[in-house]
Amino acid sequence: MNYTVINRGLSVGNITxxxxxxxxxxxxxxxxxxxxxxxxxxxxxxxIITRPFVPIAS
Incomplete structure (x- = not known):
């Protein structure tokens, strides 16, 4: 694959x-x-700070 990049001047006036x-x-x-x-x-x-989870005894 041949890929050619030509850099030119870029002027951006406004972006919304x-x-x-x-x-x-x-x-x-x-x-x-x-x-x-x-x-x-x-x-x-x-x-909101709550209590940590407590494991249920088995």
Missing amino acids: VTAVASSSVLLVGDTESIACSSIFDTPPESL
């Missing part, structure tokens, strides 16, 4: 993102490396 999936990447142009990160956006007061 309306939704993001749980694992998604938006690439514009060439990418030499990708770094992954994670953000947890639930406020701390919504965290």
Whole structure:
């Protein structure tokens, strides 16, 4: 298989993102490396802490 890549100038004026999936990447142009990160956006007061599970004696 022969594959030819010709790099030319790229100009992006505006990008609008309306939704993001749980694992998604938006690439514009060439990418030499990708770094992954994670953000947890639930406020701390919504965290519900319960008792740990207790095994039932057999």
